Amino acid sequence: SAVISQKPSRDICQRGTSLTIQCQVDSQVTMMFWYRQQPGQSLTLIATANQGSEATYESGFVIDKFPISRPNLTFSTLTVSNMSPEDSSIYLCSVEMQGTYEQYFGPGTRLTVT
Amino acid sequence: QQQVKQSPQSLIVQKGGIPIINCAYENTAFDYFPWYQQFPGKGPALLIAIRPDVSEKKEGRFTISFNKSAKQFSLHIMDSQPGDSATYFCAANYNQGGKLIFGQGTELSVKP
Numbered sequence: 001s002a003v004i005s006q007k008p009s010r011d012i013c014q015r016g017t018s019l020t021i022q023c024q025v026d027s028q029v030t031m032m033f034w035y036r037q038q039p040g041q042s043l044t045l046i047a048t049a050n051q052g053s054e055a056t057y058e059s060g061f062v063i064d065k066f067p068i069s070r071p072n073l074t075f076s077t078l079t080v081s082n083m084s085p086e087d088s089s090i091y092l093c094s095v096e097m098q099g100t101y102e103q104y105f106g107p108g109t110r111l112t113v114t
Numbered sequence: 115q116q117q118v119k120q121s122p123q124s125l126i127v128q129k130g131g132i133p134i135i136n137c138a139y140e141n142t143a144f145d146y147f148p149w150y151q152q153f154p155g156k157g158p159a160l161l162i163a164i165r166p167d168v169s170e171k172k173e174g175r176f177t178i179s180f181n182k183s184a185k186q187f188s189l190h191i192m193d194s195q196p197g198d199s200a201t202y203f204c205a206a207n208y209n210q211g212g213k214l215i216f217g218q219g220t221e222l223s224v225k226p
Contacts, residue, residue, distance in 0.1 A: 001160075004157075041219075042216045077177070101163070
């Protein structure tokens, strides 16, 4: 498995501002993902964070709203831009261990937009 | 076709009981089926997973049963304990490096 940390763990932000969430893994991994979990709901993939290239976004998610960086094999950031109350969710990063299908999740960032 | 349907939405059992959570899928390309356990305020934790070449897998008190022809799989928790009270998610995937498709989740409560 892998040890995954996220910063911040929670934040309360004002409408129209942006927040950058960091995800750090304790080992090099090939695949990193960002998911959103709305209150009381299941998880939905936002994008796959590709090292050295642009992220791959799922339908309904766009780069202008959720820019992602992945400068190396252990770190990624997700920015939630121009926030609205509808962006209030838990944002989770996950990693897939090389050579397996196993995905492990970070503790999540709980975002509230007022 | 990309959906994974999970039931029930919530489940209450007595300590020692065997809660069963069911999932169904349509996409026959799925070939990896994990279960995650999530406690309030925490990220999902990988509990157990199965590939479609086996019909059952056990890890401790947790068992996955898999029915390939029916395109269904289920999680059984033996001798359930109050500490098992959490939300459980099934998921499916069809290639390494691919996204997990999650079920809707089941909120389990184990009463003392």
